[in-house]
Amino acid sequence: MTQSKSTHFGKVTIVGVGLIGASLGLALKRAGVVDAVYGVGRSKANLDQAIAMGAIDAVISLEDAAKQSQVIVLCVPVAQMRATFTVLEPLLEPHTLMTDAGSTKGDVILAAKKVLGKKACQFVPAHPIAGGAQHGAAAAKADLFDGKQTIICQLQENAKVDVELMTQFWESTGARVRKIGAVQHDAIFAAVSHLPHVLSYALMVSVLNSEDAQEKLQHAGAGFRDFTRIAASSPEMWRDICLANRTAILKELDQYLSVAGHLRELIAKEDAAGLEKAFAKASKARQEWDGSK
Incomplete structure (x- = not known):
């Protein structure tokens, strides 16, 4: 309208x-x-x-x-x-x-x-x-x-x-x-909004828990900065969102962990072709999505 x-x-x-x-x-x-x-x-x-x-x-x-x-x-x-x-x-x-x-x-x-x-x-x-x-x-x-x-x-x-x-x-x-509808809304945003925030917070915590955390942060570049930008968001708000939409978020988080586990396995096996195939699929989809917006 x-x-x-x-x-x-x-x-x-x-x-x-x-x-x-x-x-x-x-x-x-x-x-x-x-x-x-x-x-x-x-x-x-x-x-x-x-x-x-x-x-x-x-x-x-x-x-x-x-x-x-x-x-x-x-x-x-x-x-x-x-x-x-x-x-x-x-x-x-x-x-x-x-x-x-x-x-x-x-x-x-x-x-x-x-x-x-x-x-x-x-x-x-x-x-x-x-x-x-x-x-x-x-x-x-x-x-x-x-x-x-x-x-x-x-x-x-x-x-x-x-x-x-x-x-x-x-x-x-x-x-x-x-x-x-509300159900569709919560399912969609668990994947494209809530999960990314969880992952961004998780990466910051992971680095902070390292013995050489300050050294890592001093050398972090644009990629790390872009990925963790949303970790500066309101902790109170995102705590509440995670608990309010926990079923949908857990589903998306489990799926993500499955993919991450698969990538870990490819890296451990030094499977260059498998890694490139997975990365190429993601890269192509990201470029197409970006071009459509």
């Missing part, structure tokens, strides 16, 4: 004003589709930074957010969603819509339905596929979502008009919206 210039979202509250939340505030203001953007968070220093950079206009409580907002966006770690819904539920006005930026959807939707009950229809789950190695408001930028996908995993309870409105909301940030 193309963003309508007349679409306006009134007062928006962002709960969790980190990289995603603060970037969302900047993007909404750039688009001119809000009256005000409020922030809810735990860190005064981070909230002060968000105000100073213009990502939010003021800090309010979660309780006031429920009473004052036309749209509430939950950008907290997925393990905090249930507690956030619990505070919002008794105070939520009928006209208020909620969406989120969580990287897992099955657990968040389950929490929403259990806690919100009949008000679950006011929650339109989403996942913007955007981010960066750094976290916190200081790393935010208005163009973070430009040209990036945002996935909407709508509920059966959602009214069509509300899904369309939240589609326009995310499109106003510059994102391209796609709609898929």
Whole structure:
């Protein structure tokens, strides 16, 4: 759907004003589709930074957010969603819509339905596929979502008009919206997002556990830097994602370990042809994928 210039979202509250939340505030203001953007968070220093950079206009409580907002966006770690819904539920006005930026959807939707009950229809789950190695408001930028996908995993309870409105909301940030089911979402992102983060953290830990860790890091080049870039991401957020989507992640991790074990065997046997064949398959697929984007 193309963003309508007349679409306006009134007062928006962002709960969790980190990289995603603060970037969302900047993007909404750039688009001119809000009256005000409020922030809810735990860190005064981070909230002060968000105000100073213009990502939010003021800090309010979660309780006031429920009473004052036309749209509430939950950008907290997925393990905090249930507690956030619990505070919002008794105070939520009928006209208020909620969406989120969580990287897992099955657990968040389950929490929403259990806690919100009949008000679950006011929650339109989403996942913007955007981010960066750094976290916190200081790393935010208005163009973070430009040209990036945002996935909407709508509920059966959602009214069509509300899904369309939240589609326009995310499109106003510059994102391209796609709609898929929650189960498919969690399976896909276990492979292409969650597993890479686990592997990046693992490589950093592996090097740090070496007796000559500092020597290795001093000599590490671009390849190591690129591979481990996402290991600088929020540990709290990725802890929660791994536990929330553990079944799908374990499946992908087991498959990866099987492939890694096969490569180890080829190296141990000095099987040059086998290694080249495996690497060529991966290289060709990577180049084709890169060229298609």
